[in-house]
Amino acid sequence: MGERVIPLIDERQAALPLPSPSGLELPPGHLRDARGRPLRDLRISVTDRCNFRCSYCMPKDVFGKHYSYLPHSALLSFEEITRVARAAVRHGVRKLRLTGGEPLLRKGIEQLIAQLAALRTPAGQPLDITLTTNGSLLARKAQALKDAGLQRVTVSLDGLDDATFRRMNDVDFPVAAVLAGIDAARAAGLRNIKVNMVVKRGANEDQILPMARHFRGSGVTLRFIEYMDVGTTNGWRMDEVLPSADVVRLLQDAFALVPLAASAPGETAMRWGYAGPDGRHDPALGEIGTISSVTQAFCGDCNRARLSMEGRLYLCLFASQGHDLRALLRSGADDETIEATLAAIWAQRNDRYSELRATLPPEAQPAHSSGRRVEMSYIGG
Numbered sequence: 001m002g003e004r005v006i007p008l009i010d011e012r013q014a015a016l017p018l019p020s021p022s023g024l025e026l027p028p029g030h031l032r033d034a035r036g037r038p039l040r041d042l043r044i045s046v047t048d049r050c051n052f053r054c055s056y057c058m059p060k061d062v063f064g065k066h067y068s069y070l071p072h073s074a075l076l077s078f079e080e081i082t083r084v085a086r087a088a089v090r091h092g093v094r095k096l097r098l099t100g101g102e103p104l105l106r107k108g109i110e111q112l113i114a115q116l117a118a119l120r121t122p123a124g125q126p127l128d129i130t131l132t133t134n135g136s137l138l139a140r141k142a143q144a145l146k147d148a149g150l151q152r153v154t155v156s157l158d159g160l161d162d163a164t165f166r167r168m169n170d171v172d173f174p175v176a177a178v179l180a181g182i183d184a185a186r187a188a189g190l191r192n193i194k195v196n197m198v199v200k201r202g203a204n205e206d207q208i209l210p211m212a213r214h215f216r217g218s219g220v221t222l223r224f225i226e227y228m229d230v231g232t233t234n235g236w237r238m239d240e241v242l243p244s245a246d247v248v249r250l251l252q253d254a255f256a257l258v259p260l261a262a263s264a265p266g267e268t269a270m271r272w273g274y275a276g277p278d279g280r281h282d283p284a285l286g287e288i289g290t291i292s293s294v295t296q297a298f299c300g301d302c303n304r305a306r307l308s309m310e311g312r313l314y315l316c317l318f319a320s321q322g323h324d325l326r327a328l329l330r331s332g333a334d335d336e337t338i339e340a341t342l343a344a345i346w347a348q349r350n351d352r353y354s355e356l357r358a359t360l361p362p363e364a365q366p367a368h369s370s371g372r373r374v375e376m377s378y379i380g381g
């Protein structure tokens with residue numbers, strides 16, 4: 001089947017106008033959006049390239065050999081990324097997640113991590129710096145990432161069965177190499193390691209129990225992610241979504257699970273602890289998580305913003321347009337102006353796509369009207 005050409009270029013060009021810098025004299029961390037949500041989590045996509053072609057994110061027939069990636073000059077430099085992060089920290093961000101595409105493909109990413117690790121909150125505290133990777137380069141890079149200041153890592157792995165995994169990543173990449181990356185991350189001292197499995201009905205639900213058995217008691221937290229209608233290239237259909245409630249039921253047939261409290265406000269995952277013989281959570285057995293954007297929307301306390309590799313700030317994973325901070329960064333604007341502009345952008349944020357998806361008929365759904373949702377490979381998950 002030939003390549004599908006989807007005009008992603010247009011979408012990338014069309015940035016939202018920057019609001020005039022807010023006159024808001026806000027004490028650090030007091031910024032709220034139009035729904036009263038603080039800004040706590042900045043996801044930073046550092047490249048539009050990836051060495052996998054997961055069908056739910058970067059299908060090969062769209063992101064094929066003729067696909068035009070962004071030139072390096074279009075990407076934010078590490079200094080520019082750090083300036084945006086510094087401004088965001090001033091307004092309350094405590095967690096930075098590096099994403100992509102595949103972030104470990106960005107040359108010198110250790111230098112960026114070192115720059116971000118040097119940032120401090122207004123109270124002088126270090127930030128929580130993490131990274132989401134497909135694990136393909138982790139075995140080689142784990143120690144350097146840790147030494148640069150990375151504290152933890154999340155690895156995407158959609159199955160233990162090699163044939164299933166190769167089908168999901170569509171580049172014939174073996175499971176063993178990703179598992180070796182996870183081992184290297186642990187050996188390097190990266191803590192709180194998580195594994196994310198996207199569950200797509202008809203593709204890999206038979207991997208739910210093998211994955212749970214493999215990671216139970218390993219110190220690695222496995223999270224099951226509902227297949228999402230991100231972007232417009234993955235051909236998403238509701239009947240390919242396996243609701244998290246079904247996943248938990250399946251797991252409860254095999255293991256005793258107890259619900260756990262969220263570890264932080266705005267956490268996307270519902271946590272379930274493996275119970276010991278006394279029926280209570282046994283930390284040595286660990287936990288699993290479910291991320292249910294389709295069937296259990298969590299927009300109410302969503303405190304995340306996303307920065308694309310070329311400096312567009314998106315306020316929702318399902319947004320159709322972002323604000324162009326790169327132009328501002330390259331206009332010679334000072335840090336106060338960057339901070340004030342960021343505040344003005346966040347203050348007017350009203351996004352709640354997943355909530356609306358659940359309540360509105362398809363034709364009335366928000367991004368449907370604009371015909372485009374930004375691609376996950378462009379702003380990270």
Ligand code: SF4
Pocket residue numbers: 293298299300302303304315316317318351352353354355
């Ligand atoms: S749909 Fe948008 S607003 Fe809702 S939780 Fe996801 S990113 Fe946040």
